[in-house]
Amino acid sequence: MKIxxxxxxxxxxxxxxxxxxxxxxxxxxxxxxxxxxxxxxxxCDDQGTILRFNSQLDAKLPFKGLGITDTVLVHESPYNEMIGMPAATKPEPLQVKLSNPDDDYS
Structure with missing residues (x-):
């Protein structure tokens, strides 16, 4: 779903x-x-197009002032088979805790 x-x-x-x-x-x-x-x-934007950003700082900027207290970065690698893992084996995505938008100095 979108918002x-x-x-x-x-x-x-x-x-x-x-x-x-x-x-x-x-x-x-x-x-x-x-x-x-x-x-x-x-x-997404008002027309329903999913928003894309070039950096994590750019992605957090629109959310400053909303009091968000939990921010994470999620990265899933589509290249598992390139490093010898079976294509059917899908490891858990990497999740990294980030500073919240209100705590950034950007």
Missing amino acids: ALNDVKKQLGQVERLVLRAFESSMYLVQVKLIQGEELLNV
Whole structure:
């Protein structure tokens, strides 16, 4: 499911988790988990296009001032078979705790 960035900004104090999904070539997609929701929502613009960012700092900037207290970076590698792992074996994605948007100096 999707949620518009403007709708996220109206959810002051209601964003439980901010998830930055890292992809190759410095592309980041952002998902949010709202306190009253069960699933992660992809953040999009007002036309429904998923937002893409070039850095984790750029991805967190629109969420400053929302009081987010849990921010993580998630990276899944699609190249497991290139390093000798069976294609059917999918390891858990790498998850790294990041500073929250309000704590960044950007």
